[in-house]
Amino acid sequence: xxxxxxxxxxxxxxxxxxxxxxxxxxxxxxxxxxxxxxxxxxxxxxxxxxxxxxxxxxxxxxxxxxxxxxxxxxxxxxxxxxxxxxxxxxxxxxxxxxxxxxxxxxxxxxxxxxxxxxxxxxxxxxxxxxxxxxxxxxxxxxxxxxxxxxxxxxxxxxxxxxxxxxxx
Amino acid sequence: xxxxxxxxxxxxxxxxxxxxxxxxxxxxxxxxxxxxxxxxxxxxxxxxxxxxxxxxxxxxxxxxxxxxxxxxxxxxxxxxxxxxxxxxxxxxxxxxxxxxxxxxxxxxxxxxxxxxxxxxxxxxxxxxxxxxxxxxxxxxxxxxxxxxxxxxxxxxxxxxxxxxxxxxxxxxxxxxxxxxxxxxxxxxxxxxxxxxxxxxxxxxxxxxxxxxxxxxxxxxxxxxxxxxxxxxxxxxxxxxxxxxxxxxxxxxxxxxxxxxxxxxxxxxxxxxxxxxxxxxxxxxxxxxxxxxxxxxxxxxxxxxxxxxxxxxxxxxxxxxxxxxxxxxxxxxx
Numbered sequence: 462x463x464x465x466x467x468x469x470x471x472x473x474x475x476x477x478x479x480x481x482x483x484x485x486x487x488x489x490x491x492x493x494x495x496x497x498x499x500x501x502x503x504x505x506x507x508x509x510x511x512x513x514x515x516x517x518x519x520x521x522x523x524x525x526x527x528x529x530x531x532x533x534x535x536x537x538x539x540x541x542x543x544x545x546x547x548x549x550x551x552x553x554x555x556x557x558x559x560x561x562x563x564x565x566x567x568x569x570x571x572x573x574x575x576x577x578x579x580x581x582x583x584x585x586x587x588x589x590x591x592x593x594x595x596x597x598x599x600x601x602x603x604x605x606x607x608x609x610x611x612x613x614x615x616x617x618x619x620x621x622x623x624x625x626x627x628x629x
Numbered sequence: 630x631x632x633x634x635x636x637x638x639x640x641x642x643x644x645x646x647x648x649x650x651x652x653x654x655x656x657x658x659x660x661x662x663x664x665x666x667x668x669x670x671x672x673x674x675x676x677x678x679x680x681x682x683x684x685x686x687x688x689x690x691x692x693x694x695x696x697x698x699x700x701x702x703x704x705x706x707x708x709x710x711x712x713x714x715x716x717x718x719x720x721x722x723x724x725x726x727x728x729x730x731x732x733x734x735x736x737x738x739x740x741x742x743x744x745x746x747x748x749x750x751x752x753x754x755x756x757x758x759x760x761x762x763x764x765x766x767x768x769x770x771x772x773x774x775x776x777x778x779x780x781x782x783x784x785x786x787x788x789x790x791x792x793x794x795x796x797x798x799x800x801x802x803x804x805x806x807x808x809x810x811x812x813x814x815x816x817x818x819x820x821x822x823x824x825x826x827x828x829x830x831x832x833x834x835x836x837x838x839x840x841x842x843x844x845x846x847x848x849x850x851x852x853x854x855x856x857x858x859x860x861x862x863x864x865x866x867x868x869x870x871x872x873x874x875x876x877x878x879x880x881x882x883x884x885x886x887x888x889x890x891x892x893x894x895x896x897x898x899x900x901x902x903x904x905x906x907x908x909x910x911x912x913x914x915x916x917x918x919x920x921x922x923x924x925x926x927x928x929x930x931x932x933x934x935x936x937x938x939x940x941x942x943x944x945x946x947x948x949x950x951x952x953x954x955x956x957x958x959x960x961x962x
Contacts, residue, residue, distance in 0.1 A: 533961045565895075565899060567899070567943070570949075575907060577903065578899040578900075598868050599868065616936035618939040618942070
């Protein structure tokens with residue numbers, strides 16, 4: 462397996478592990494626009510004590526990702542946590558999948574370098590898992606992709622997120 | 630990206646901090662100090678015979694001590710197999726290999742300076758004195774590092790009734806001791822490594838599927854120990870765990886044993902990523918796993934085993950092995 466210089470990842474385009482899907486299968490689809498509800502209230506993350514403000518007619522552009530497994534009988538699995546500006550030790554959350562025995566998470570650098578992986582039964586995990594409480598462990602420092610798989614008791618993938626671009 | 634230490638040959642010496650200084654903010658090399666650990670199971674004694682090469686699946690290990698100062702490494706290692714070697718061809722085979730070696734070199738190349746030992750395959754025992762062999766550093770953090778070692782036995786030991794031993798291969802883990810890691814913690818780490826070795830031994834020699842509960846428990850404990858290190862004992866952004874070396878041995882054991890289910894191989898690849906055993910500095914361990922997965926993909930296609938195909942696909946995602954992943958996808962139809 463070819464290894465690439467991780468320091469170059471900051472400058473690299475987000476390619477995604479879709480590359481497992483190669484050319485046209487499983488690639489990141491064109492960006493889609495998701496409209497936020499007009500009366501949704503939010504607070505800025507930089508100032509937790511800020512009075513919530515009403516967001517009017519706000520639109521958020523999210524990458525629409527299709528798993529390369531989508532046309533092979535595997536359901537879609539949605540990452541529900543933010544994907545950009547998430548810091549160096551983000552927590553990822555995703556939707557529960559009925560019939561899932563375990564979830565497998567894989568994080569890969571933008572250049573395809575393997576970085577960190579996890580498996581467990583919860584629908585959330587912080588980058589580094591238990592290492593999150595310490596100083597030593599993986600940290601997100603640029604662009605990467607996350608793949609989440611829901612796997613049943615026989616080892617079959619029953620749902621997959623596809624490679625979702627993320628960035629610190 | 631997620632930062633991990635990458636050793637850069639030529640930069641190592643200049644980037645080292647002086648012995649005794651906190652191991653923070655280092656960008657290359659290995660922190661100075663004393664590193665103590667062990668050689669782990671997951672090693673082979675490869676051996677030539679008249680009908681072709683054979684591989685003894687040996688178990689055992691021994692202590693490893695490394696001193697790193699100013700870009701140089703010295704140390705020693707002792708390896709003792711248990712009293713039984715096994716090979717799929719011959720079954721249980723009474724014998725053992727023992728050696729004591731001194732180590733010397735830099736971080737990108739640590740060699741066995743002197744070696745003395747013996748090969749014992751009843752009824753013969755042959756002692757040897759030699760040099761050669763190398764220790765590679767595959768992963769390194771401020772607190773832990775790990776890798777593999779090889780020692781060529783060709784021309785060193787020959788048992789007429791059996792043949793000529795060719796090579797010993799092992800994995801190792803070491804942790805920085807002294808004011809950073811006390812003896813009690815080191816013992817606890819060695820117990821963890823021993824538990825992981827047992828999982829690897831069962832997979833490699835007895836072809837027992839991976840004990841997932843035990844592996845998960847070891848990983849959780851290893852993470853907890855890394856997480857509770859004092860802040861001054863670690864280098865921000867550079868990490869691995871104390872069980873990385875044993876994890877490399879386990880990874881090799883399950884990937885190269887065709888009797889171990891592919892879903893277990895994926896489990897261990899994921900575990901190796903979780904514990905900082907991979908990516909390795911030179912990628913050779915991953916390359917060997919990918920090669921093994923290629924063969925497993927063919928088998929999965931031939932048998933129509935969709936779970937195995939899914940495992941190969943997830944493994945490819947973990948490893949960033951795009952060609953392999955693509956072929957697994959195509960095989961799914």
